[in-house]
Amino acid sequence: MSFFKKLKEKFVKGPEEEEEKRDENTEEEETEVEAEADGNPPLDGETEVIDDGESDEAESKGSPVEEAPAEDEEEQVQVFEESSSVEVTEDEEEEETIASKFKKGLSKTRNSFSSKINDLVARYRTVDEDFFEELEEVLISADVGVTTVMEMIEELEMEVKRRNIQDPQKVKEVISEKLVEIYYGDDDAGDIEGLVENPDGLTIYLFVGVNGVGKTTTIGKLAHRLKSEGKNVTLAAGDTFRAGAIEQLEEWGKRVGVNVTKHSEGSDPAAVIYDGIQSAKSRQADVLICDTAGRLQNKVNLMNELSKVKRVIEREAPGAPHEVLLVLDATTGQNAMSQAKTFSEATDVSGIVLSKLDGTAKGGIVLAIRNELDIPVKLVGLGEKVTDLETFDAHAFVYGLFADMIEDYEDEEKTS
Numbered sequence: 001m002s003f004f005k006k007l008k009e010k011f012v013k014g015p016e017e018e019e020e021k022r023d024e025n026t027e028e029e030e031t032e033v034e035a036e037a038d039g040n041p042p043l044d045g046e047t048e049v050i051d052d053g054e055s056d057e058a059e060s061k062g063s064p065v066e067e068a069p070a071e072d073e074e075e076q077v078q079v080f081e082e083s084s085s086v087e088v089t090e091d092e093e094e095e096e097t098i099a100s101k102f103k104k105g106l107s108k109t110r111n112s113f114s115s116k117i118n119d120l121v122a123r124y125r126t127v128d129e130d131f132f133e134e135l136e137e138v139l140i141s142a143d144v145g146v147t148t149v150m151e152m153i154e155e156l157e158m159e160v161k162r163r164n165i166q167d168p169q170k171v172k173e174v175i176s177e178k179l180v181e182i183y184y185g186d187d188d189a190g191d192i193e194g195l196v197e198n199p200d201g202l203t204i205y206l207f208v209g210v211n212g213v214g215k216t217t218t219i220g221k222l223a224h225r226l227k228s229e230g231k232n233v234t235l236a237a238g239d240t241f242r243a244g245a246i247e248q249l250e251e252w253g254k255r256v257g258v259n260v261t262k263h264s265e266g267s268d269p270a271a272v273i274y275d276g277i278q279s280a281k282s283r284q285a286d287v288l289i290c291d292t293a294g295r296l297q298n299k300v301n302l303m304n305e306l307s308k309v310k311r312v313i314e315r316e317a318p319g320a321p322h323e324v325l326l327v328l329d330a331t332t333g334q335n336a337m338s339q340a341k342t343f344s345e346a347t348d349v350s351g352i353v354l355s356k357l358d359g360t361a362k363g364g365i366v367l368a369i370r371n372e373l374d375i376p377v378k379l380v381g382l383g384e385k386v387t388d389l390e391t392f393d394a395h396a397f398v399y400g401l402f403a404d405m406i407e408d409y410e411d412e413e414k415t416s
């Protein structure tokens with residue numbers, strides 16, 4: 001079966017399915033309206049009471065960092081009241097398919113990339129050396145990364161020869177297929193996609209990345225997603241360095257309806273994370289998401305800070321952190337690549353979260369990161385809404401890049 005057809009079957013819903021989905025949505029809306037009429041908020045609110053006794057006991061057993069300010073103890077754990085989680089609007093909750101999210105989120109990249117590809121195939125009658133040279137430029141301009149592009153062109157040339165493809169139009173499909181193949185390399189999709197979870201208790205995710213990349217927003221989005229899946233989520237405000245970072249995380253905690261462990265600005269991040277773990281344990285949380293500061297200016301400090309935080313996590317929750325997630329801003333292109341290199345030297349990054357993928361026309365950065373750094377992209381930010389965080393899926397990504405062509409392909413199919 002052709003690759004475009006496979007993608008179509010996987011991601012494009014038929015009219016009947018769309019109809020069913022619309023009916024389901026209408027039913028859900030009606031239920032929500034009824035619930036509101038009964039005085040219940042559309043999102044489940046959360047009233048949480050902390051067992052302070054237990055966390056105090058843990059602290060007295062020896063917080064790892066003596067310099068943690070004692071006067072903050074009573075405000076270390078924030079408790080949000082029931083009304084606080086309704087700020088996620090119904091509009092934001094609207095259900096979209098993974099395909100429509102990737103299609104919408106990658107529209108800038110698609111518009112630039114597919115128009116260049118279409119222009120290229122329209123100008124060539126046969127697939128020759130010049131064609132591949134121009135294709136190379138198109139891929140490089142989409143930030144795919146020189147090394148990855150070279151590998152890709154080599155494989156494309158072999159494939160085109162093997163299948164004896166003469167018509168440049170037919171190369172589009174081969175490109176899409178190769179993009180997926182190059183992304184996975186020798187790995188199975190199941191091994192590199194999705195976040196690792198601890199089946200036996202608390203799962204801990206450690207977030208790292210420089211300031212301004214969208215770390216806080218991503219943590220908020222992930223907390224919302226996990227909570228919507230029925231998980232008991234808690235956050236630790238380990239970015240004690242950037243002014244306003246703690247308050248910003250607290251805001252997200254309120255918005256999403258999860259509690260946040262915090263100390264005052266400038267305090268030791270490892271102490272916050274330690275308290276976050278005790279709090280998560282005492283409330284039997286399923287997931288703790290830890291924020292950290294990213295000071296790139298001083299690599300030694302960054303390394304020391306992250307290794308101290310990791311040591312505390314490893315000691316207090318053996319087997320954790322289950323993921324060390326580096327947030328990179330897709331709009332910063334090759335700068336993101338150099339940040340990834342620095343952070344991988346400072347700590348064991350297990351996955352990348354690529355934020356603001358919707359804000360760039362150079363979405364090819366996904367492939368460069370995966371291929372040149374050998375770190376999988378676990379999550380992608382596809383917009384500013386709380387629900388605009390998706391588990392990365394290379395097939396959905398390629399569908400997002402080639403959606404228009406796949407639709408044209410459908411037409412060709414229908415008319416043939």
Ligand SMILES: Nc1nc2c(ncn2[C@@H]2O[C@H](COP(=O)(O)OP(=O)(O)OP(=O)(O)O)[C@@H](O)[C@H]2O)c(=O)[nH]1
Pocket residue numbers: 210211212213214215216217218242248355356357358359380381382383384388
């Ligand atoms: N369009 C779009 N905007 C995003 C995405 N993720 C984050 N943003 C926006 O990027 C801006 C910065 O994000 P924040 O999370 O506030 O990041 P920050 O506070 O500057 O810095 P850190 O938390 O240290 O990364 C905010 O306006 C976010 O709404 C995304 O996936 N798409």
